[in-house]
Amino acid sequence: MGIxxxxxxxxxxxxxxxxxxxxxxxxxxxxxxxxxxxxxxLESLPPATGWALMAIVTAxxxxxxxxxxxxxxxxxxxxxxxxxxxxxxxxxxxxTPADNNYARxxxxxxxxxxxxxxxxxxxxxxxxxxxxxxxxMLTLAGAAACIGLLLASGSWxxxxxxxxxxxxxxxxxxxxxxxxxxxxxxxxxxxxVGVPLGILCHRVDALRAGVxxxxxxxxxxxxxxxxxxxxxxxxxxxxxxxxxxxLGIRGIGTAPAFLALFLYSLLPVVAxxxxxxxxxxxxANDAARGMGMxxxxxxxxxxxxxxxxxxxxxIRIVLVQNIGLATIAALIGGGGFGVFVFQGIGQMAMDLVLxxxxxxxxLAFAAAIVLDAVVELTSIRKSGVxx
Amino acid sequence: MKWLPxxxxxxxxxxxxxxxxxxxxxxxxxxxxTENNAPAIYNQGNLLTLTLLHLRTxxxxxxxxxxxxxxxxxxxxxxxxxEFLPLSRSLVNIGQTFPPVAVLALAVPAVGFGEKPTxxxxxxxxxxxIFENALTGLTTLPANVVEAARxxxxxxxxxxxxxxxxxxxxxxxxxxRLSVVISLATATIGSTVAAKTLGEVIIAGLLxxxxxxxxxGGLIVAAIAVLIHDGFLALERMAARRMGRER
Numbered sequence: 230m231g232i233x234x235x236x237x238x239x240x241x242x243x244x245x246x247x248x249x250x251x252x253x254x255x256x257x258x259x260x261x262x263x264x265x266x267x268x269x270x271l272e273s274l275p276p277a278t279g280w281a282l283m284a285i286v287t288a289x290x291x292x293x294x295x296x297x298x299x300x301x302x303x304x305x306x307x308x309x310x311x312x313x314x315x316x317x318x319x320x321x322x323x324x325t326p327a328d329n330n331y332a333r334x335x336x337x338x339x340x341x342x343x344x345x346x347x348x349x350x351x352x353x354x355x356x357x358x359x360x361x362x363x364x365x366m367l368t369l370a371g372a373a374a375c376i377g378l379l380l381a382s383g384s385w386x387x388x389x390x391x392x393x394x395x396x397x398x399x400x401x402x403x404x405x406x407x408x409x410x411x412x413x414x415x416x417x418x419x420x421x422v423g424v425p426l427g428i429l430c431h432r433v434d435a436l437r438a439g440v441x442x443x444x445x446x447x448x449x450x451x452x453x454x455x456x457x458x459x460x461x462x463x464x465x466x467x468x469x470x471x472x473x474x475x476l477g478i479r480g481i482g483t484a485p486a487f488l489a490l491f492l493y494s495l496l497p498v499v500a501x502x503x504x505x506x507x508x509x510x511x512x513a514n515d516a517a518r519g520m521g522m523x524x525x526x527x528x529x530x531x532x533x534x535x536x537x538x539x540x541x542x543x544i545r546i547v548l549v550q551n552i553g554l555a556t557i558a559a560l561i562g563g564g565g566f567g568v569f570v571f572q573g574i575g576q577m578a579m580d581l582v583l584x585x586x587x588x589x590x591x592l593a594f595a596a597a598i599v600l601d602a603v604v605e606l607t608s609i610r611k612s613g614v615x616x
Numbered sequence: 617m618k619w620l621p622x623x624x625x626x627x628x629x630x631x632x633x634x635x636x637x638x639x640x641x642x643x644x645x646x647x648x649x650t651e652n653n654a655p656a657i658y659n660q661g662n663l664l665t666l667t668l669l670h671l672r673t674x675x676x677x678x679x680x681x682x683x684x685x686x687x688x689x690x691x692x693x694x695x696x697x698x699e700f701l702p703l704s705r706s707l708v709n710i711g712q713t714f715p716p717v718a719v720l721a722l723a724v725p726a727v728g729f730g731e732k733p734t735x736x737x738x739x740x741x742x743x744x745x746i747f748e749n750a751l752t753g754l755t756t757l758p759a760n761v762v763e764a765a766r767x768x769x770x771x772x773x774x775x776x777x778x779x780x781x782x783x784x785x786x787x788x789x790x791x792x793r794l795s796v797v798i799s800l801a802t803a804t805i806g807s808t809v810a811a812k813t814l815g816e817v818i819i820a821g822l823l824x825x826x827x828x829x830x831x832x833g834g835l836i837v838a839a840i841a842v843l844i845h846d847g848f849l850a851l852e853r854m855a856a857r858r859m860g861r862e863r
Binding site: 571582583 | 649697699700702703705706707709710712713714715716717718721722724725726797800801802804805808809814815818819821822827830831833834835837838841842845
């Protein structure tokens with residue numbers, strides 16, 4: 230029996246080899262904005278630790294390269310990822326000279342490539358294991374707990390992105406809160422308006438094409454333009470409608486951002502409600518009618534429950550899209566993580582960009598996993614298989 | 617009534633061309649939106665040039681995305697690459713959760729400011745819909761047709777070029793349409809990292825509190841997106857009719 234290779238494993242091993250041997254592991258800069266100096270893996274870590282990481286990565290890459298059982302691959306990818314996460318923090322404190330508050334150490338592309346390679350291996354194993362929705366949410370919670378633990382333990386404190394955070398802890402929390410309010414609030418508003426509008430469109434043929442066309446056209450307006458265009462009408466309302474300003478309606482800031490996100494959210498919600506209701510089997514509706522259910526009873530007990538997975542898919546699209554789009558709100562003074570992204574771009578301080586971009590990506594990713602699991606759970610119930 | 621939509625589209629196209637070539641004609645319309653005698657028509661660059669650069673950026677990124685996405689979809693649907701199929705599906709799902717602004721911002725440290733980070737973001741973001749649709753097209757071919765092609769003695773390469781690709785063309789085109797429409801809007805964000813696109817007009821308007829700029833930038837992009845969207849729909853219908861797959 231010859232040794233058999235895994236094709237994906239070959240890709241992973243190639244990336245890992247390049248990242249270990251050629252690419253820099255960390256970047257050292259004397260201060261926040263000067264060009265960085267590359268440091269290889271062995272230069273970034275205390276000698277013994279550096280070799281240990283090299284050994285872990287090599288072993289994990291070999292496990293990936295050969296055809297090995299899924300559980301072994303799962304263990305290898307997790308070990309490699311945890312080792313990388315812990316040791317990049319060690320590299321941070323190792324490379325920073327003592328009592329130097331200006332020096333910055335950040336992960337370089339070799340580190341990111343290694344994370345990518347083993348995340349790929351992990352994604353492959355998880356896909357093959359075909360986890361149940363609950364197991365996927367538990368995995369997500371576990372990953373979040375690990376990251377939270379690393380953050381709380383302070384082992385990453387010497388990395389530049391957390392240096393940026395340290396000076397802005399308060400505003401980070403405030404902008405994070407605004408980001409979530411924008412994304413979730415506009416989603417809630419879109420669901421409250423969109424689902425009834427979708428039901429109406431389903432019932433009234435004449436309305437359907439018109440409403441969907443208008444919502445489609447709104448989607449084609451670039452987000453930064455829509456955000457900007459809403460400044461004027463809202464400013465006018467704030468100035469002329471008594472009490473509006475007291476409610477927080479202002480020309481710039483959160484109000485136009487909220488309204489723009491709401492308008493973008495309507496199409497997926499309305500369209501999916503219409504598609505979901507149209508997909509309700511005629512037999513189910515006939516049976517309900519035969520049982521003497523009124524129109525309202527049919528809607529709430531038959532049609533909406535059967536259409537729920539499709540409607541929730543629309544909600545998932547909206548939530549992921551809104552978490553991303555809320556970053557643009559910063560351009561019109563609406564706050565959110567985009568504040569750090571655009572400040573960072575303006576100051577050419579990439580760690581600040583990361584401080585805004587990484588939480589946004591993480592939030593969108595977590596939202597997608599949770600809602601995918603919820604969609605799957607509701608469709609399992611629909612098809613009558615006990616979950 | 618059948619030709620009404622066509623006329624409406626031609627009128628929109630004419631209006632669009634007139635606006636970007638001689639924006640001065642429309643000044644009286646936009647003037648009421650400005651304050652303190654600010655200019656009503658974007659004056660820090662030529663609208664036509666910016667529109668063409670915008671279209672060029674989107675075209676390059678989409679072309680790259682088509683080549684890579686269709687190539688990958690072909691690879692994972694062959695016996696050789698079948699191993700990658702489940703992973704590629706989940707990667708597409710994961711990739712779609714990345715917000716475009718984040719992709720753009722993360723590309724800047726790697727390649728610097730200007731057109732390059734925008735191209736990368738548009739390329740990565742455009743890959744996903746095309747790949748997903750190409751995969752759907754190639755995996756949902758009518759089994760009897762593929763079987764007949766095999767029975768007729770076609771080699772795998774002939775089957776791919778003469779049967780599988782033409783049959784999945786309408787679905788692939790739908791993916792390209794989605795990708796182009798998203799890219800057209802997303803390209804405007806590229807101007808936050810100094811790419812030359814119509815976003816420049818919008819951002820200039822936001823910075824100087826000039827609503828006329830915001831409106832003209834936004835409307836030009838929206839008009840182009842609507843026209844390209846409809847153009848692709850017509851192409852898809854044509855491709856579907858040629859293949860006898862009425863939709």
